[in-house]
Amino acid sequence: MRFLLVVTAMLLFCFGCNKEKLPAKVDGRSFAIQVSGPITTVRNLPADTIIGFNSIGQPVGSGRYSFFSLERGQWVPNADSNTNRWDLAFAGTVIRVNNQTSGPGLGGAFVQTGTFESLLRVPTDSVFRVDNHPVSYAIARGSGRAWYTYDGPTNLLTPIPGRVLVVRTATGKFAKVEILNYYRGGITPSASAPDSVKIKDQRFLHFRYTVQLNGSGEF
Amino acid sequence: MPLLAQLDTLQILDEVVVAATRQEKRLGNVAIPVQLIQRKQIQQAGSMRLRDILQEQPGLQLVTGFGAGLQMQGLSPEHTLILLDGQPLIGRTSGVLDLSRVSLSGIKRIEIIKGPSSSLYGSEAMAGVINLITDNGVKPQAEISLRYGVADTKRGWGIPFSSQNLEHTEADAQFSFRVGKWNVKQSNNYLYADAISYRPFSQDRVPRPLSRFASQSVVQGLIGKKIDLRVLTRLSQDLFRQQFSVQNNGVTTASFGRERNNEVVFQPALTYRHSASLTISTKAYITKYTGDQELRFSSPGDSIYKDRFEQRLYRLENQLDIKKGSTSIVAGLGVQLEQANSTRYDDFSNKKENSVRYAFAQWEVKLGHKWISVLGARFDHHTIYSAALTPKWALRYQPNARLSFKGSIGQGFKAPDFRQLFLNFTNTAAGGYSVFGAAQAIDVINSLNQLGQIAERKPDFLKLSALRPEFSTGANVEINYSFTVPITTQLSLFRNDINSLIDVRHVATRLDGSQLFSYLNVNRAFTQGIELAVRWQLYKSLSVNLGYQYLETADKEERSRIDQGKEYIRDVSGAIRLMNTNEYAGLPNRSKHQAQLKLTYEPAIDRFVNLRVFYRSRWTIANSNGNTVYDHYDEFANGFLQVNLSGGFSINSHLVFQAGIDNLLNYQDVFYQPNLQPRTVFVLVRLKMPVKRTSTIQQSKI
Structure with missing residues (x-):
């Protein structure tokens, strides 16, 4: 009896607050999506992972984006890239929003300084930027500009703590996104790790987000 | 004076120091904090390398990266001047003068001055000064010593002559003799070591055998009755070899590396002692450092990486010393020319040059028996960057025999070095990046931009301009107190405020994402701390x-x-x-x-364990x-603890045996301290013989 109670309690606990979705796969690499209350956490999402080296020895991926729907909490097949079904697309350090040069949606984004938790509503004076591929992006590329710093000498990329991406989805809803890590397993390699590890484990994005489906800017 | 375990306090205060005031002064009468390391202390530690001795001194921190550098009062290695008889040693890599390079053969003592000393020594004396004093060889004798050491990274204890071990052998021979009125001291040192290095970012050990040779001679004597001539010559050569293979995607690349560094120092000095109160001295200084590096891949045969760096320094200096009653004055003038050629700059054939003209003066006065005040300043005029004026004031107050206070406040400066102005370095490894000297960065990046190679110029690009010298203000307070029981204590407080510190900044990004860095005067920083030294007999x-x-x-x-x-x-x-x-x-x-x-x-004068x-x-x-x-x-x-043990005894007045274990706990940290050698057991034999004073005896007979 007690055993049953414990099991029921555990099941209730698991289903009540945590909704674990089955690990999905992109290009044969599995990633995980976990929902905990209003926060969805995505781990190990491949973002154009390294498949080899180009003629001048630089690591390169296949050039394909990972499309993701914040509203539905799912990876979106590349075939749907020209639809409103995705909100963010990831390839290496590039994050694109579904609007203008990137897609047919109402997407947009800007970078807010502060913690994820303390951002309770989208500020009323917010200006959402859009992509102008390949010249500029709503979420700027480059070390120290939007969400990451890259250190040439150690060859490591680290998300900047205290940066929240405020995103307008393809259908015009609001979300806040925090990039957590850029490496497989969610742990940045040590500065003294071999370059081979730093290369093969990079471009696995970890992020968490909250999307407000009722259309308001309150989180 | 806690360092000098072997000597009584009174004796210590009688020791002569030079570097603190550029004048020979009894240590007990110096207003500026000075530490002394004597020959005996160097010998008891059983090492002939400056690195090993400084590592054990309070308040000095060795840091790795481009060799063993010295961090003093929290300032980086480029801010401490290393002097040989008052003249700077050159040949720094990335601002670091590798202390393992410096042999202590023929050095009779080391003076350590903490706090800005630019008022006497100019550029780089921001954190302080290390001055090596060479031995004149007044006592004719021959001294030969041989050291053998063995270590083993895998087994923990080295077994002599086995295949896995790391051995080193150091031979040292010093002779001093008199020829007529001339004292001659010749010192030679040779070290061969099976050193290892770790391949970057791996635990693979790579044998890196090294040999270091140093030869030094000092000739000193009187011309007439009033003129003293002293000529110091020093040559040293370091040779490293390295052979390793890298496996990448099943392809093995074997490479062979060689590095050779040469150093020449020539320092003639004439001192004219006009009277007890007036001395005039003229010093010339010529030094040259060359570093050659070569890396060759076994296939393809033509892939050779070569790096050559050559630096020369010429200096002429004149100093006037006046001592009268309780006042002494030092005043000097000098000219210096520094030149460098390097493949690390735009082109080896392009000579980089900076000349300096400088003047310094110091006024020291004793006020009664309790107070000493020293006021000094130096002015440096450079051809390629702005001038620097660095004053300093020091005060000593000794209310009684047991208690003394020292306080000083002064300015330090460091002129931009050639690397910061002219470096042109690109790392093509994964994530590649380039570093350009400030004098080149704007032109290089603008021309790359015209070729459409630049993706973005960072805000720091707009701040690129002519580099200015770095300036600091440093304050030091020292309290010395001796208890009745044989305990002496010393408490020091220091603070350095640095302005316009030069830092490497990301100034632009290439289209391929690689970063371009350059040097800027950006930071304001401070270092402060407390130093405590206790000696208890x-x-x-x-x-x-x-x-x-x-x-x-x-x-x-x-x-x-x-x-x-x-x-x-x-x-x-x-x-x-x-x-x-x-x-x-x-x-x-x-x-x-x-x-x-x-x-x-130390149970007897000829026996010790430490x-x-x-x-x-x-x-x-x-x-x-x-x-x-x-x-x-x-x-x-990780923080770490290192323990060194050594002991010795003499058979008779000629023969000394010594043995010890360095890094007794065998602490190793492959990633962060790749140069830390594993536990090493060593034995050392030293033979001392007096040399007959043939010429003097004949003279006395006549």
């Missing part, structure tokens, strides 16, 4: 020396960003929050705590959590 034959340094450092801009709530941190759990000021770790590569303990047991323990607390390696400052959640190297 427990018994007649047993003494304890304890040293401790507490250090705080900060980049002032970073700290104000944290105070304004602009910096966030990611803590151990991955949670992100606003950063607290107490989570700031300050400047990188600094340890908060550092301590030394030395136990010396145990030297030193500790360094953890230090930051990389900013691993993405914010722009170093904090408690970044990547740290």
Whole structure:
């Protein structure tokens, strides 16, 4: 009896607050999506992972984006890239929003300084930027500009703590996104790790987000 | 004076020091904090390398990267001047003068001055000065010593002549004799070591056998009755070899590396002693350093990487010393020419040059028996950057025999070096980046931009301009107190405020994402700390020396960003929050705590055992959590403890046997301290023989 109670309690606990979705796969690499209350956490999402080296020895991926729907909490097949079904697309350090040069949606984004938790509503004076591929992006590329710093000498990329991406989805809803890590397993390699590890484990994005489906800017 | 376990306090205060005031002064009468390391202390440690001796001194921290550099009062190696008889040694890599390079053969003592000393020595004497004093060889004798040591990284204890071990052999021969009125001292040192290095970012050991040769001679004598001539010559050569193969995607690349560094020093000095109160001395100084590196891949055969660096320094200096009653005055003038050629700059054939004209003066006055005041200043005029005026004032107050106070405040400066002005370096390895000297960065980046190669120019690009010297203001306070029981204590406080510190900044990005860096005067920083030294003569034959340094450092801009709530941190759990000021770790590569303990047991004058323990607390390696400052959640190297043990006895007055174990606990840290040698057992034999004073005896007969 007690055993049953414990099991029921555990099941209730698991289903009540945590909704674990089955690990999905992109290009044969599995990633995980976990929902905990209003926060969805995505781990190990491949973002154009390294498949080899180009003629001048630089690591390169296949050039394909990972499309993701914040509203539905799912990876979106590349075939749907020209639809409103995705909100963010990831390839290496590039994050694109579904609007203008990137897609047919109402997407947009800007970078807010502060913690994820303390951002309770989208500020009323917010200006959402859009992509102008390949010249500029709503979420700027480059070390120290939007969400990451890259250190040439150690060859490591680290998300900047205290940066929240405020995103307008393809259908015009609001979300806040925090990039957590850029490496497989969610742990940045040590500065003294071999370059081979730093290369093969990079471009696995970890992020968490909250999307407000009722259309308001309150989180 | 806790360092000198072997000597009584009174004797110590009688020791002569030069570097503190550029005049020979009894240590007890110097207003500026000075530490002395005597020949005996060097010999008891059983090492002939400057690195090994300085490692054991309170308040000095050895840091790795481009060789063993010296961090003093929390300032980086480029801010401490290393002098040989008052003239600077050259040949720094990335600002670091590798202390393992410097042999102590023929050096009779080492003076350590902490606090800015640019008022006497000019550029680079920002944190302080290390002055090596060469031996004149007044006592004719021959001294030969042989050291053999063995270590084994895998087994922990080295077994002589086995295949896996790392052995080193050091031979040292010093002769001093008299020819007529001339004292001659010749010192030679040769070291061969099976050193190892680790392939970057791996645990693969790579044999890197090295040999170091140094030869030094000092000839000194009187011309007439009043003129003293002294000529110092020093040659040294270091040779490293390295052979390793790298496996990458099943392809093995074998490579062979060779590095050769040569150093020549020539220093003639004429001193004219006009009277007891007036001395005029003229010194010339010529030194040249060459570093050659070559890396060759076995296939393809034509892939050779070559690097050559050559630096020359010429100097002529004239100094006037006036001593009258309680006042003494030092005044001097000098000219200096520094030249460098390097493949690391735009082109080896392009000679880089800077000339300096300088003048310095110092006025010292004794006020009664209790006060000494020293006021000095130096003016340096450079051809390629702005001039520098650096004053200093020091005061000593001794109310009674047991208590004394020393206080000083002064300015230090460091002129930009050739690397910061002219470097042109590109790392093509993964994630490639380039570093350009400030004099080149604007042109190089603008021309790359015209070719459409630049993706973005960072805000720091607009700040690129002519580099200015770095300036600092340093204050030092020292309290010495001797208890009735044989305990002496010394408490020192220091603070250095640095303006316009030169830092490497990301100034532009290429289209392929690789970063371009250059040097800018950007930071304002401070270092401050407390140093404590205690010497306790427990018994007649047993003494304890304890040293401790507490250090705080900060980049002032970073700290104000944290105070304004602009910096966030990611803590151990991955949670992100606003950063607290107490989570700031300050400047990188600094340890908060550092301590030394030395136990010396000396039952007789010719027998000793000593145990030297030193500790360094953890230090930051990389900013691993993405914010722009170093904090408690970044990547740290572990703190560590090293223990060295040595002992010795003499058979008779000629023969000394010594043995010891360096790194007794066999502490190793492959990633962060690849140069730390494993536990090494060594034996040393020293033979001393007096040389007949043939010429003097004949003279006395006549």
